[in-house]
Amino acid sequence: MLKIGDTAYPSLKGKVSDDEWNIRVQTAALFRLIPFMGWDDLSMQLVSARVGDDFLVAPSGLLFEEVTASSLVKINLEGDVVSESPFGPVQNAWYPMRAVHEARPDANFVIHSHDDIIAAVACNADGLLPISQSAAFAIADGLAYHDYEGVETYEERIPSLQRSLGANNNAAILRNHGLLTLGYEAKHAFMRHYNIRKACRIQLLANSAKHGELIRFPQSLLDEFRHELMRVGQADGTMDPWPGMLRKLTKLDPSFMD
Template identity: 45%
Template sequence: MASPCVNVKNDVSPAEWEARVNLAAAYRLTALFGWDDLVFTHISARVPGPEHHFLINPYGMMFEEITASSLVKIDLDGRKVSESPYDINPAGFTIHSAVHAARDDAHCVMHTHSINGVAVSAQEAGLLPLSQQSLGVLASLGYHDYEGLALNEAEKPRLVRDLGDKMYLMLRNHGLLTVGSTPADAFVAMYFFEAACMIQVRAQSGGAKLTPIAQPILDGFRQQIVAVTRGVMPGALVWPGLLRRLDRAYPGYAD
């Protein structure tokens, strides 16, 4: 059972508290959608301000237990920079720190080991253009080959190279990664990434010949997304509704 945690709302800035609440919500939504892997994946978010400080999950706490106050604040080297009774996974921030250091726009980095995501990451062709959900992902997708558990600092430049300026990264034989300017954007990007993988696995399991979407449609899909969302990031559109759903299922994340 998770240890009790003192509420830190009055000890941090309003901007940091907002980041904590949204990140805790992203963790609990990940559990609600069934993408968690016990305690072994991570979502990290930058703390607003001039320092390069980040929030990450306390090691050993289940995702549906995480609260805004229990999140651990660390620096780019994974060292705690504020008092916390919790430790972090020493390997957990390797991937995240590489992306945060290289991408100023990646304020939130989300990594999952979802069953469908890992299944597609093990396929030689990777994600296929089989669904509408896949098209937005394919328009901004990179691939990174598996190098074992994320413990090797020397892997970081290769991971950064493979992500480039993209929003989605498929870690082969490992899982999925998304980046966003907010936890909402990273989470909604993961929703479409995971949905595309689930659809692909189910379509393949049917045994029938698959019909890929034509390349010209893929090429024009980014412009179509802008038109449909009227220039608003999908995260901003759906996040309030997701929080209402979370309040019904796993209340208490904002403690």
């Protein structure tokens, strides 16, 4: 038996399919990376992953740095727990994640953060400006905006978020709030979050240092970044930082794989 605080729970390694176990490990890695990267807001951020027709979500009451592969709670689309666990999900927190998974079959992994740097740009009416390479990649990759309607943990707010995300956007800045990124693989959701946060930080620094108008990329140059995204996606993987991030996590604390 494994234990977090006073709660004991069984290891699921060897008790679920190899595919589910790999998804669990990748998802637990995302949870651990959020505080490591400085994106955390205690446990009030969200990560979810698709496993077959069901989904993995955070166990209620745990810090992200405590989450393990076996502690993740499996639920169905309606949010009902479908596997035995001493932990429960945060029921209402499932709604924004459900919105993305339900609308986008390609959204196998979803991250939602309230990171201060991203939230600061989300409060700006102009949103993310095309003033940096990071921003250009984010815009070319498909970046949506969703107007703030209040706390999103209500089922009736699912359709509005789905309309804002659309069929081709891979991230959504939630105005006055934060960010959603999705990915076919865990690394895609992670790298999109990383890149947009970097673009937001550059924008805040540029605004604080400016003595004139910021230089924006012309549309013709932004269009070229769509080609660059395809070219990077067809690379041989030598520029993929995800394996290295997993090695770093393993060196720091391998318990995420429990």
